[in-house]
Amino acid sequence: MEVINIQGTDDTPNVILDKDNGKFEFSGRSLPEDVNLFYEPILEWIDGYAEAANDSTEVNIKLEYFNTASSKIILDLLLKFEEIVEGGNDVKIIWHYHEEEEDMLEAGEEYADIVDIPFDYISYAD
Numbered sequence: 001m002e003v004i005n006i007q008g009t010d011d012t013p014n015v016i017l018d019k020d021n022g023k024f025e026f027s028g029r030s031l032p033e034d035v036n037l038f039y040e041p042i043l044e045w046i047d048g049y050a051e052a053a054n055d056s057t058e059v060n061i062k063l064e065y066f067n068t069a070s071s072k073i074i075l076d077l078l079l080k081f082e083e084i085v086e087g088g089n090d091v092k093i094i095w096h097y098h099e100e101e102e103d104m105l106e107a108g109e110e111y112a113d114i115v116d117i118p119f120d121y122i123s124y125a126d
Contacts, residue, residue, distance in 0.1 A: 001019045001020075001045075001048060001049065002045075003016075003017065003018045003019075003020075004016070004017040004018075004041070004042060004045050005017075005018070008027065008028035008029070010029065011029065011030075011031050011032055011033065012028070012029075012030065012031075012032045012038055013026050013027055013028040013029060013030045013063060014026070014027045014028050015042060017042065017045050017046070017049070019049055019054060022054055022056075022057070022058065024057060024058065024059040024060065025059075025060040025061075025062070026059075026060070026061050026062070026063060026074075026077075027060070027061075027062040027063065027096075028062075028063065028064060029063065029064050029065045029066070030063055030065070030066040030067065030070035030073075030074070031065070031066065031067040031069075031070060032070070035067075035069040035070055035072075035073050036073075039073045039076075039077075042077070043073075043076060043077065043080065046077065046080045046081070047080065049084075050080065050083055050084050050087065053084045053087065053089045054089070055089055055090065056089070056090040056091075056092075057081065057084060057089065057090065057091045057092070058091075058092050058094060059081060059091065059092070059093050059094065060094045060096065061074075061093060061094065061095050061096065061108070062096035062124075063104070064098065064101075064104075066107075071107070074111065075111065075114065075115075078093070078111055078114070078115045078117065079115060081093070081115070081117055082115045082116055082117055085116060085117055086116075091117050091118075092117070092118050092119075092120060093108075093111075093112070093117055093118070093119045093120070094119075094120050094122060095108035095111075095112075095119050095120065095121050095122070096121075096122045096123075096124060097121065097122075097123055097124075098123070098124060098125070098126075099123040099124065099125050105121060105123070108121060109121075
C-alpha cells in the first residue's frame with residue numbers, strides 16, 4: 001500500500017498512514033477550508049487498509065485543535081477503524097492532549113463513548 005504522508009499547515013493536520021511500518025498518526029490543527037476534499041483520500045486509504053489490515057493497529061491522534069466540520073470527519077475515521085476491529089483485528093487509539101487543554105481530553109472521551117475501540121490518553125506539556 002502506498003504511504004500517505006501529508007505535511008501539515010496552519011489549517012491542516014500532519015497525516016501519516018504507513019501500513020508497512022505500522023505508523024498511523026494525525027497531529028496538528030484540523031480546520032481545512034474544504035474538509036471533505038482534504039479527508040477524502042484519507043478515508044479511501046483506510047477503506048483499502050481495512051481489506052488487509054495489520055493484526056494490530058495503533059492510531060496516534062495528537063490534534064491541538066479541530067473545528068466542527070473536522071469533528072464529524074474524525075468520527076468517520078474512527079468508525080472506519082471500528083470496522084477493522086469488527087473484522088477481528090486489534091486497533092488502539094492513542095489520544096494525545098495538552099495537559100492544559102481539558103477540552104481535548106473530553107473530546108477524546110466522547111469519541112471513546114461512541115466507538116468500540118480501546119483508547120489510551122496521554123497528556124503532554126510544551
